[in-house]
Amino acid sequence: MNFETQLKLLLLSYNSLIYIVTEEEERLEYVIQNLSHEIFNSSICCWNFIDGYKNNPNYTQQGARNPLEALEIIESSELKTTKIFLLKDFNNFINDLSIIRKLKNISQILKKTDKRIIICASEIEIPKLLKEYVTILDFPLPNEKEIQIELRKLLKIIDIDESYVQELALIYKGFTIERIRKSISRFLFIQENKSKILSSILEEKKQLIQQTDILEFCGTKNNLQDIGGLNNLKQWLKKRINGFSKTAQQYGIPYPKGILLIGIQGTGKSLSAKAISQEWKLPLLKLDIGKIFTGIVGQSEFRVRKMIRLSEQLAPCILWIDEIDKAFLKSNNYTDSGTSNRVLSSLLNWLSEKQKEVFVVATANNALQLPPELIRKGRFDEIFFIDLPNVHERKNIFQIHLKKIRPLSWQKYDTEYLSKITDKFSGAEIEQVIIDSMFNAFHEKREFTTKDIEISIKGSTPLAYTNEIDICQIQDWAYSKGIQLA
Structure with missing residues (x-):
């Protein structure tokens, strides 16, 4: 269900207090006005x-610098034509006790007068006292189709070849409309x-x-050929290289969810994440899981x-979620007032239910410290164990590294020995001994x-x-659990 349909249903079902998260005020105002x-x-x-x-x-200029007066104007409004009042950045005042009380009072009046805030x-930023009164919606950034429409408007002014509007639209995903306009x-x-x-x-x-x-x-230039071994993982990835294509959708295949790579340090987990991005020709986003956790309650x-x-x-x-084991150690659940549990719960729900074309590559060094709910079936398409190379x-691995640094003379080195x-x-460690010898x-x-x-x-x-x-x-755990070898 798209945003407009969701909002329309809320407006028609007498939801009197709606909270929309966005950085695009102008675009949101346009949608609500329509x-x-x-x-x-x-x-x-x-x-x-x-x-x-x-x-x-x-009401022109009334309620300026006075959020309480702004609510009182809505409360006392006798205008029958105005049904929607849009309050911008009102989250800055919503924790004030007088504002909380006024919103509670006004929510009952709004239902009777057929008005919405x-x-x-x-x-x-919604205080606990208002959570039962407020409905939250996320206003998504423009999708590919909306970006294409905006680009075609700009094409009338700027001489850009129509043939790569689709290419531009794809690369502009994640931008607001205003940023796209400034960029173009x-x-x-x-x-x-x-x-x-x-x-x-x-x-x-x-x-x-x-x-x-x-x-x-x-950014990465590494591909699967830069990784020594891991043949099972490579074959698995090659079979899913077109998993996000329209052809795959028409065939009825669900989007690939992701993989969990568990293994000993230095065995190629991070390199694999970079190689997947290059091989599948998709942008790579790295999540530093430690940055999720902050000292402020609720911020994580x-x-x-x-x-x-x-x-x-x-x-x-x-x-790419790097070293996920460090964030969700079993012991953390007893020492951080449940923050790790709540964050893990949000992440697990998303991993199980996500419908978007986001392929997750999570890496972990210490499988013994991972919570069991993270490694159960359904979170990831597959869990791979990366053992020490045979x-x-x-x-x-020796040949890959030597070919890079001595492309014309690598064969003179006795890689067999x-x-x-x-x-x-x-x-x-193999790479490091080569560098050391150099x-x-x-x-x-x-x-x-x-x-x-x-x-x-x-x-x-x-x-x-x-x-x-x-x-x-770690090796005993992987083999005893029957984890797929990479």
């Missing part, structure tokens, strides 16, 4: 703290080709996401809702050799030895 004309054949009356009431000559704000208007003054325009918009999008302080836009829940809303607005995309995979003497080394040879002003890598290997102690007990426990 609905008011359609349902009630009347205009809306708008209020803001500085100007007071507008759009109605009977709509509060629009950029954040949800810049191209009036600069002459750039198509690729530079798209790169410029992508950079804007990156900055926009960074400003949320929750998600990070990750708000931030997880904001993360969900933003990732869905940017769909189709890959959402001898064949280690040979492949090196793979045999690196038992229990992770992919990251530094040693560079210091001596010569080319590095297989012997240099061998010396670095013998001087390194892998994590599998220093943290042997913990790693064995």
Whole structure:
């Protein structure tokens, strides 16, 4: 059900107090004005703290800098034509006891007089005393179709080839209409080709996401060929590469939900998330799960809702939740007044029920600390365990790294021998011994050799030895639970 249909139903069902979350006041006002004309054949009356009431000559400038007076005007209004009062940024005053009491009183009067109050704000701030009286709605950012309509309007002014309006609309997902207008208007003054325009918009999008302080836009050039081993995971991903396509929808396939990658540090979990983004040609959003948790009561829940809303607005995309085990340790539930439980509950509900084209890649190092409800079937399409690479995979990893740094001479290195003497080394540790050998040879002003890598290997102690007990426990857990090997 789209936003307009939801709001129309609320207006017709006598919901007297509606709270809409948005940063697009102008666009929301336009939508509400159209609905008011359609349902009630009347205009809306708008209020803001500085100007007071507008759009109605009977109340012009009344209630300015006085939110209580603004409500009293609605309460005493005898106008039969005005049915909707839009109060902008009223969340800044809604925690005042007099405002709370007035809203409670007025809610009964509104039902009798067939009037409605709509509060629009950029954040949800509703006191407990009003939760039973208020209905909350999210006003979504413009979808692809709405963006295309806006772009075609701008095409009349700006000379942009119609053939890539769809491409522009896709890359502008996550922008407000006002941001799109400002972004496009810049191209009036600069002459750039198509690729530079798209790169410029992508950079804007990156900055926009960074400003949320929750998600990070990750550019990547890694693909699945850059990962040694993990053949089961690669095959699984290749079968779902077109999972978000219209053809897949017509076939009746549900959108792929996501995967949980559990494994030892340095085995390629993060690299896999980046490679999926590159392989599927979808933007990668990284969630620092630690940023969800703040010291202010209620803010953690708000931030997880904001993360969900933003990732869905940017769909189709890959959402990478890195080291999810650190945020939802079993012990946290007893030490943080239930915040972890509430955040986890919101996240799990979304993972189970989401309908948008957001593919979640969650990574975890310590499976033993994960809450059981996170790993039950239905949250993710599949759970993969990434173990330490075997001898064949280690040979492949050596070859991948050596091809990158010595594309013309990589074959002179004895990767067969090196793979045999690196038992229990992770992919990251193999990369590090190559780098270490290069530094040693560079210091001596010569080319590095297989012997240099061998010396670095013998001087390194892998994590599998220093943290042997913990790693064995994780391996035992994965094999005993029958977790799919990557």
